[in-house]
Amino acid sequence: xxxxxxxxxxxxxxxxxxxxxxxxxxxxxxxxxxxxxxxxxxxxxxxxxxxxxxxxxxxxxxxxxxxxxxxxxxxxxxxxxxxxxxxxxxxxxxxxxxxxxxxxxxxxxxxxxxxxxxxxxxxxxxxxxxxxxxxxxxxxxxxxxxxxxxxxxxxxxxxxxxxxxxxxxxxxxxxxxxxxxxxxxxxxxxxxxxxxxxxxxxxxxxxxxxxxxxxxxxxxxxxxxxxxxxxxxxxxxxxxxxxxxxxxxxxxxxxxxxxxxxxxxxx
Amino acid sequence: xxxxxxxxxxxxxxxxxxxxxxxxxxxxxxxxxxxxxxxxxxxxxxxxxxxxxxxxxxxxxxxxxxxxxxxxxxxxxxxxxxxxxxxxxxxxxxxxxxxxxxxxxxxxxxxxxxxxxxxxxxxxxxxxxxxxxxxxxxxxxxxxxxxxxxxxxxxxxxxxxxxxxxxxxxxxxxxxxxxxxxxxxxxxxx
Numbered sequence: 001x002x003x004x005x006x007x008x009x010x011x012x013x014x015x016x017x018x019x020x021x022x023x024x025x026x027x028x029x030x031x032x033x034x035x036x037x038x039x040x041x042x043x044x045x046x047x048x049x050x051x052x053x054x055x056x057x058x059x060x061x062x063x064x065x066x067x068x069x070x071x072x073x074x075x076x077x078x079x080x081x082x083x084x085x086x087x088x089x090x091x092x093x094x095x096x097x098x099x100x101x102x103x104x105x106x107x108x109x110x111x112x113x114x115x116x117x118x119x120x121x122x123x124x125x126x127x128x129x130x131x132x133x134x135x136x137x138x139x140x141x142x143x144x145x146x147x148x149x150x151x152x153x154x155x156x157x158x159x160x161x162x163x164x165x166x167x168x169x170x171x172x173x174x175x176x177x178x179x180x181x182x183x184x185x186x187x188x189x190x191x192x193x194x195x196x197x198x199x200x201x202x203x204x205x206x207x208x209x210x211x212x213x214x215x216x217x218x219x220x221x222x223x224x225x226x227x228x229x230x231x232x233x234x235x236x237x238x239x240x241x242x243x244x245x246x247x248x249x250x251x252x253x254x255x256x257x258x259x260x261x262x263x264x265x266x267x
Numbered sequence: 268x269x270x271x272x273x274x275x276x277x278x279x280x281x282x283x284x285x286x287x288x289x290x291x292x293x294x295x296x297x298x299x300x301x302x303x304x305x306x307x308x309x310x311x312x313x314x315x316x317x318x319x320x321x322x323x324x325x326x327x328x329x330x331x332x333x334x335x336x337x338x339x340x341x342x343x344x345x346x347x348x349x350x351x352x353x354x355x356x357x358x359x360x361x362x363x364x365x366x367x368x369x370x371x372x373x374x375x376x377x378x379x380x381x382x383x384x385x386x387x388x389x390x391x392x393x394x395x396x397x398x399x400x401x402x403x404x405x406x407x408x409x410x411x412x413x414x415x416x417x418x419x420x421x422x423x424x425x426x427x428x429x430x431x432x433x434x435x436x437x438x439x440x441x442x443x444x445x446x447x448x449x450x451x452x453x454x455x456x457x
Contacts, residue, residue, distance in 0.1 A: 008333040013341060016325060020349035024356075031356040033363075 038067045038090055045086040047078045066091065074100075077173050100192040101174025103157075103167050104264060107186045108199045108215040109142035110164035115212050130183040138212030141202040143186050149178035169264070190264070194243045196252055198223075200260045203236040217260040223252035270401050276457050277405030283381040284413045285443075285450040290381030293372045294414060295439060299425075303368040304418035308411025310358065310373065312404065314350050315382050319403025321346045322386040323396050343386045344377075351377045381410060417446060 043063040050058035054075045065071035073087045120136035126148040145163030157171035179187040202209050206218030219237030231245035253261045283289045297307040322343045359366045385406050389399040
């Protein structure tokens, strides 16, 4: 056997490889992309589960978004406070600037409190029930109680009690999925520090509210008179509390004749 | 004229994706948006054109004189892999958005059988250097054309109500089949 049969292939293929290798090495220097070392740091502080809960393609994509300031450092729903603090340190921002939100159900019309308009036996979903004669409750604003919000909550934060969603404030991350699915727009997203809240959105007159529900806001204005911080306004027969002005004195809750106001922090 | 016919033949008649069924992976993978499919097509065009040229030079001036033609697969893959690496670096530098959009499919051009296919076809048909490049670029242009057409159709499909069973890949594969039938119409053109 001719030894050249081995040497030529080795030399030629090896030579080509070497040539391309050197070429690529030079190209790598020339086309080097400066990688922000903060991206690596943020990525290392993240849980690394690539769950996509932040809305990005994975932890690396989220880290890049954080560094380019497209995402908030608190955007990761899985991170605990320590991890967020670490990321904040890398980014040089105060972690306390992040704000937590929670969903709030603005209706107390469960099966006991709110009267049904008719006996509904169609598809058991709020959207379908809302289509039939404006819903199966006398109140045209209140919760229909079929638990569409319960179905969309991926954080297991909603439980249905007597035909009314109860939100677990600890589990709720304020993603707004329940708010978006509710056909009655009963659920709102409020900052976690919000305390006193009017649990009714009925704009009906007091008499009509009374006819359908025992715990609705009748727009009587007692809370407005009681409020020491001028935080309550009455519009369209409905009281609204400005959470920025509220001093948490609690007089509105005590004096409300229909018990429509409650302290969210106590639930 | 011959070169023009060769170009047309490579692009339409013997289209890599729809007649030879090579390079199906990126065809299905990166065809959700016209923009990214265009980027992918451009990257493949660049790699295919250069690969045809360099693999011709390697084959004609290194493998043949040394009588080691049997190593062509190794040599061609070496050429293609290096080119893809180079393209990857360039795209990462020039257009990070395209880089992230192409994702894993960019390094996968390395194993895109259309690219290796064009190099081997050039060799089997004994094309000259110019013919090889024209065949390579023609094939790549055909690839890009089909990618963009397919992505356009998929974008339209995306906006329509579909049976659950057809959603996603099934309808894409059906579409690809119909497109292949349509392209079969070019068969007797040349």
